[in-house]
Amino acid sequence: MPKKPPARSAKTSRARSPAKAANANVGPAAPVKRAARRPTPETEPPPAEAPIAAPAPAAADAAPLPDFNLLSRNLAQMIGEGGKLLAAYFRPLENGDFGQPGEDVARMAATLGRIAEYYLSDAQRALAAQAALSRQFLDLWASTLRRLQGEAAAPVAAPDPGDKRFDHPEWRDNPYFDFLKQAYVLTTRWAKDLVARADELDPETRQKAQFYLRQLTSALSPSNFVPTNPELLRTTLAESGENLVRGLKMMAEDIAAGRGNLRIRHADASKFTLGVNLAATPGKVVYRNDLMELIQYAPTTETAFKRPLLIVPPWINKFYVLDLNPEKSFIAWAVAQGLTVFVVSWVNPDKRHAKKGFEDYMREGVFAAIEAIEQATGERDVAAIGYCVGGTLLATALGAMAATGDKRISSATLLAAQIDFTDAGDLKVFVDAEQLKAIERKMEKSGGFLEGAHMANAFNMLRPDELIWSYFVNNYLKGKEPMPFDLLVWNADSARMPAANHHFYLRHCYLQNDLAKGRMKIGGRRIDLSKATIPVYELAARDDHIAPARSVFTGAKALGGAVRFVLSGSGHVAGVVNPPGAAKYQHWIGGPPEGDFDAWVAAAQEYPGSWWPDWIAWLAEQAPAKVPARKPGGGKLAPLADAPGEYVRVRV
Template sequence: MTTKATAIGPEREKLDANLAKIEELSQRLIEALAHRKPINAALNGPEPLLYAQAMQAYWQESITNPAKVFEQQVGYWGKSLSHFLEAQKALSEGRLAPPDDPGPTDKRFKNPLWDSHPYFNFIKQQYLINAEAIRNAVDEIEEMDPQEKRRLRYFARQITDMMAPTNFFATNPDALQRAVETEGDSLVKGLENLVADLEANNGELVVRLVDEEAFEVGGNIATAEGKVVWRNRMMELIQYSPTTDQVRETPLVIFPPWINKFYILDLKPQNSLIRYIVDQGYTLFVVSWVNADESYRDVGLEDYIEDGYLTAMRVVREICGVDRLNVVGYCIAGTTLALTLSLLKKRGDKQIKSATFFTALTDFSDQGEFVPFLQNDFVDGIEKEIEASGILKSFIMSRTFSFLRSTDLIYTPAIRSYMMGETPPAFDLLYWNGDGANLPGRMTMQYLRGLCQRNEFAEGRFELMGETLDVRDVDVPLMSVTAETDHIAAWKDCYRGVQKMGSRSKTFVLSESGHIAGIVNPPSKKKYGHYLNPDLSLPAPEWQQSAEYHAGSWWPVWEAWLRKRSGKMVTAREAGDSEHPPLCDAPGTYVRVKANQ
């Protein structure tokens, strides 16, 4: 007995010491939260009217079809009661084992204790029963606008995801086991992680997904050699150093999205699209956009086009001594590239030989997964936030995208960091994902109101820079590259926009994977394939059904397509010229500015 007590004593002392640390950290937590400046409440959820409409529809259903409502309720009660009785029966028979669990697998419940331990199994099964009941209740509401019902379904899913037992310490066996194994160290480290995240974001909870100390822009990521050859208030223009003795005569300019930084195309040498393009013998320029601050309040899409696209195109033509060039637009920069091409068409300007669109939307008639965020209550909230700060802050955009995959991008990382006390991983893609940019206020509202909500470009009535822009004006040879599981720019929506474009030469590529991995898909990995089908008259599902599948990356297919539109071989060009001397080394200065500065 004495030996056992001696063994337990030091363990208990360590646990008590850790509990004391938790008390100290709790005070820091309170102080961090005291500095929080809440954003507009409209950005945290739908207006109450949505739930009122749901309740009204449900009440109407109970009056007109009470049997159906009672059937739903009795079904839920029956499952819950049977579940409780099975657990009671097992306990009364002295069996500390749960009943058989025939339910579907769920990666949140991969710990064996969820199936083998009666307590955890009961909690898991009851949670799944509750979640199913909520889904069914929403699905069977009939007297409700389909778009509002879609929003309700989304927010109902957010509620059930938030209430998962894995998200609470007392009902998470992984967290409890880790706390016991580490004698409370995991709780201390987890609370330290939580406090650090709050302090780093002025009291706003932004879960850190990656070890930020593991990466340096220009150090171990974004390291392709090049020079900044032009800079203005909107962008830095980078010309990358040639790696071949000769290059194609026609230069290529890439316009990346300004929601994130351009170096997604140059994370590391093995998956760098920038390096790949240069190695194939092209003179490559890439725009690095400014990270907007409050002084950019009145900057609009017209500024991005005039001081970004048109200026970059002019400088590239001057440096390379050519009249025409090829261009690429990625995501929102692809949408704006289409606007620019429409503008050039109106002006009779034929400087563009070809355009490539990476996951770019131009027709917003179906808002897809963004329906919850593109209704007036949410957009009104964004507008009020912009009126106060002049910009749409990066963390608001990041949070919005994260909630589309809340289990993977919010709750699971929070569990690992705050409950398990784990250090975030050193993952370059997640580092880039967290290195966002602020958006100018005027541009944000033009995009949300004119393009997303009113779909004016696809309908041929988007007023900008003295012209009425129409997606049908896009008539240059083009290739559109989309991604099969993209939840930001759904491929079928991208396809619909391409169908409306006026070009007689269109190539549409459907890559496997999502918004990032579908684009950053080097041939060396031999990971994701792609689909091709020249018949763009088909509806999207039929296009895919009859498309030819090709294993491996789409990069070589695109390069072969681009090569035909890039002219003869000429001597490789060094960066800049006498009129455009290099200003600094790539990746430049704008890319290093953090959104919270």
């Protein structure tokens, strides 16, 4: 078997059983094959549905009959719950705190209208599109007629193998529901093909059209409606409508929680407590300012690497995605490898922070943390990790430090972090000059910050089938509480963003791509990443919808030092939070980020399991010296609070 290249230092009711304990071994794994395969997709949350104390649906071969007395009572309750729902929806109007969903609908209609105009402006093109759909429907109708006559018939338009919306046997066995399913699938594919073939339109319009079409087709799936979903229909009859009563009650609660907007609950958060079974790795807050708390974690080894580690997480979410539980905690695992770990915990901003900009986050976040680490450990030389937008901030800091000759960061790790936003994926749909002005108006109206729900909704729309409609069906139509799941509890624990920072980030990164093009200025100095020559470990995730792997690969080329580029299986979270003990997603190593991304992937070597051991070997090779392990409070900084601190507890 080929030998792995060495690390270089130069240029919702019951949770599933957790993964096995994280592996502390740091040795590299053996490669399994030369060509990179399509990896396992992003870690899927546990099934949204969960067993509850409610009547079970009748067997598939017998239509259940409702209890008509109970049904009549439930209908009356539905009217009552519907009134509560409407009250929750309209209550924000009394305070002038109502959103403007009409703007989003108008943008979607305008974009899809351009696709329609493209075809209707050419009679031959329109006729060909209509004929293609008609032929498929004729084939489907003929197939359905054969099935109704008792004959076997191959499906005309089968759903994708991983599509769980149509798993119930009656979608396959009942000709009526099978027809609905296939009609939906072939119409959806036909519409997607129309957008893909509208090649005379600009790429930006087609990307937006593909995104909006995905939202529309996901919403119109027959699986989302009681009369057209056999499982929902049977459940409703078997429970005499009690499922819908429970669902309306939850919907009213979720609309109230979203202040007039539906905030779909994804997990039962009542089973989790910060510092107990979430973000529970022992440590102390050793420094605090207006923007962040700095946490130093307690050692679990007798000696530690001399060079401390600083982790800069995204401020869009909270840091404890890296400390979900002992089995999945990257922080706890890093401590177990002998690292002195410091983590920035960002403040959940409010009106007081409205003018805190990107540069403030760099100076009061990254630079203030480095200064505090020196006081806590006596070490001026640190290694740093930046995750997601925290990685974008860290890369900017590296450029700013290179411009002034500041050498306090000796190596950097960028996890699913973008530098070049040319291929930034579907999130670019939300960023153009018009929408940026709308966001600025919204932040001004709120008092100088963007509510966390805004970005949470945007992330959910990247995967609408899994993160919106599966929970809509489970919660509001089946009337079932979602399962307790730590990752989704974290995902729902969103954070606000100060107006000044968010404006700078969207305009200078997503809209103008100034960081990659060398046009960004911090403190009056132009940021030139080619002058940042420290070694960098760059991780991209193959199925990342937020920081696409191609975008991360392109951005890595802007750095001036040696880059060890690694591609992880799965997506933005599971590709990063992939402990060795779980033996889940693979990773690929193929040399520095040079040339074409697809060519790099084709030539890369695949290795089983987590990238974590490869990373610690890379880090240890650069600075192998060790010292006695350091305890929080052992230096010049006295502990202020127990981990995970106070800032992380502020919810929106």
